[in-house]
Amino acid sequence: MTVIAGVAGQPIGHSLSPLIHRAWIAAAGLDADYRAFGPEDEAGFAALVAEGRARGLRGLNVTAPFKAAALALADEVSASARLCGSANLLVFERGRISADSTDGEGLMAALAEQAPELDVAGQSVLILGAGGAARAAAAALTAAGADVGVLNRSAERARVLAADLGVRVAGPDAETKAALVVNALSVPPGLDIGALRRDAVLMDMTYRPLLTSFLAAGRARGLTTVDGLAMLIGQARPSFRALFGMDPPPVDVRVLALAALGETE
Structure with missing residues (x-):
């Protein structure tokens, strides 16, 4: 059958x-x-x-x-x-x-494939967004030992996610410390790429287009990028x-x- x-x-x-x-x-x-x-x-x-x-x-x-x-x-x-x-x-x-x-497992597999030198254990990680995709990312990265901060336009949604998953609400300068920034928004984030660490990794969960404006800006600065595909x-x-x-x-x-x-x- x-x-x-x-x-x-x-x-x-x-x-x-x-x-x-x-x-x-x-x-x-x-x-x-x-x-x-x-x-x-x-x-x-x-x-x-x-x-x-x-x-x-x-x-x-x-x-x-x-x-x-x-x-x-x-x-x-x-x-x-x-x-x-x-x-x-x-x-x-x-x-x-x-x-x-399986979204969290997919995220970790993508990082292992396209940013193999990144070890998130003990590292500051910034997640942009507070929906289901952001929750999956926060859960998987926390389980991997990362120090996860969440940033969202709605501060209340970020607080709820942080309380539910035991992570923190990111401060206004969180991008300057992050070893990994994950865009879990459906729109390009308003983030200052120039403020990121020189060794930061950028990941975008969107794959249409494959090279989003967020990832393109990161590549232009020489950063490692991980795509949604x-x-x-x-x-x-x-x-x-x-x-x-x-x-x-x-x-x-x-x-x-x-x-x-x-x-x-």
Whole structure:
């Protein structure tokens, strides 16, 4: 019987997840498919999840705007998803739903790949934003031993995140001390790149465009940069393991994703 999994979000046409997972499925020779689902609203998403639970859908990756709803619909929630307050992975098994967040694992994998010399243990790290992506970053980096500070336009949201995850609200000059700055905002941050440490690493969770204005400014100053595509692929690997019960085969899915984006390295 063909194993069916997929990704749910709105809009969903831009998602690279089907391309990535189908490449791994083909290389592994699995009797499986990975599809894109685009529910119109939360009611539609809930209906998709209910249908998936009933008909034996193996699972779903979940993207905006349904990550919080995914958490609420689950029967079992991982510690990482609970910390994030959202889930990007639902796995269906015998009529029950398990929720997880692989974003933090994806972030750490991206750092290891594109900034291998960075050791965040004991280092000051600045996260820009206070949403689910920022929470995932804060949880993963704190677990790795970093001293995490959060900066957000809404100071109250930053305080709530800091209290929930045991990190600090960053001060106005936090960028001058940070060994790593992570942009978890959907817009370019208003940050003075010139004030950063000469050895600072910049990471942007966005991958459209691959080289954001934030990363471009960092590169112009000679800083190491980490892009959102590396994180996307990094979080897809544990998702593939959870959905299909095996490690992804050694396929260079980054090359395929870059071609789909019309980007080059």
